[in-house]
Amino acid sequence: MLQQTQVKTVVPYYHAFLSEFPDISVLSSTDLHVLLKTWEGLGYYARARNLHKAAKKVMTEYDGRIPDAYDAIITLPGVGGYVAAAVLSFAYGLPYAVVDGNVKRVISRVFAMDLPVNRPASHRIFQATADRLIDRQQPARFNQAIMELGALVCTPRNPQCKTCPLGEGCQAYLQGAAGRFPVRDRRKPVPVYEMAIGAICAKHRLLIVRRPVDGLLGGLWEFPGGTVNDGEPPDAACSRIILESTGLRLTGPSLLSHIRHAYSHFKVKAAVYTIEHGDGEIELSGPAEHAWVSADELQSYPLTGVARKILPLLPPLPEPGHGVKVYPVRSSN
DNA sequence: AACGCGTGGTG
């Protein structure tokens, strides 16, 4: 969970996760759908899929015990150099140095290193440096201390050099230039895609589709939609995309709202439409599954961030049996 | 090696 994610963000997910999956055996026999629901909103969903695979592997190949050898633990899906060192030092007291964003920032400042920290070649230098610095008598303490220093004192912006325990031991501080470190290669500008998404309602139920288990947002559910072609009217795109992806031929998508969403490597501006649907046969192309769900049933599905943004915009969806037809009630504006 | 992969906080 902590990969590329701040502790403050992780904490509530961590507690919910441990409550639901108290040990590796439970996790290994859990359906991915349930795991993803617990992970919903945390992002980087491959971590959840990898953790699931790792739990199965630990059960079948390591008798339910997480291995204490570097060469073994590193083979678990989702376990790289950082997690391997973290587990081996914190759980088993072994002298492996963690190198995360905090550690690289601290080291780059302490030694005034101008190696770009986001370059694979320089990562090896930081790892070698941390390996040299680590207290072999108290590896867990050292690892925790250097990460915590980076998180609380040697922060990315406005580092608290005045109260830093390293004080004059830091080259960047001596140069009065902590703010110039760490050096980082500029990242590429992110493209913005225009999308059209349809909230299709029939018999008081919404249509949601499941994304393929691999790739972006793998295994999560969302309202059917896709990218608008250049020059294509968004409402026409909505009809086209829904026909292509679900097989449903629909008329008159009604504009509900626009939403924006930022992913790791691109941005989206989406037009959201409501559509009333009589009947018709689903024939999926792209999505792995589909479901017609009531508002209540929807709660158990792991949804994408975009779907969770759309949900509160929708007109109320009554439970069937009330005989009150209120969806859709809003016209476009 | 470079890129794909989420989301929320922050200045």
Add this chain to the structure above:
DNA sequence: TCACCAAGCGT
């Protein structure tokens, strides 16, 4: 409003 960044890993 927006770019930047976070307890990285897989391909």
